[in-house]
Amino acid sequence: MGKNIKDLDVRLQIAFTNAAEDFKKHYPNDPQPILTCTHRSNEEQNDLYAQGRTKPGKIVTNAKAGQSPHNFLPARAFDIAFVKPGNLLDWNPELFKKFATLLANKRNDVRWGGTFTSFKDYPHFELKDWK
Numbered sequence: 812m813g814k815n816i817k818d819l820d821v822r823l824q825i826a827f828t829n830a831a832e833d834f835k836k837h838y839p840n841d842p843q844p845i846l847t848c849t850h851r852s853n854e855e856q857n858d859l860y861a862q863g864r865t866k867p868g869k870i871v872t873n874a875k876a877g878q879s880p881h882n883f884l885p886a887r888a889f890d891i892a893f894v895k896p897g898n899l900l901d902w903n904p905e906l907f908k909k910f911a912t913l914l915a916n917k918r919n920d921v922r923w924g925g926t927f928t929s930f931k932d933y934p935h936f937e938l939k940d941w942k
């Protein structure tokens with residue numbers, strides 16, 4: 812699973828970079844945002860889809876290969892997490908809410924997965940027009 816910011820649509824590169832800078836300014840003592848996924852290959856998408864269905868684990872996606880905005884190159888979505896001292900990752904929903912609010916202050920072309928009605932996906936941000 813790719814984490815390279817260069818694999819993102821340029822609008823998302825700017826959106827992430829600006830929101831991460833704003834986050835550091837507003838919340839310097841909080842865990843800081845990092846990219847955990849940009850582009851995901853079709854094979855990786857099908858592996859993820861199998862999780863909770865034909866493979867062990869919890870269901871984490873309803874998208875098969877080609878149906879996720881991560882499957883495009885450049886990618887039309889990114890996932891984030893937050894890093895605390897000791898390089899530990901943090902997925903506290905409050906952190907995602909803060910980041911999403913800062914991002915939305917500057918962009919109206921990105922949708923946050925925390926606003927999805929069917930399947931809340933807090934780490935996920937995608938272009939509104941990705942389809």
Ligand SMILES: [Zn+2]
Nearest residue numbers: 888889890935
């Ligand atoms: Zn995602």
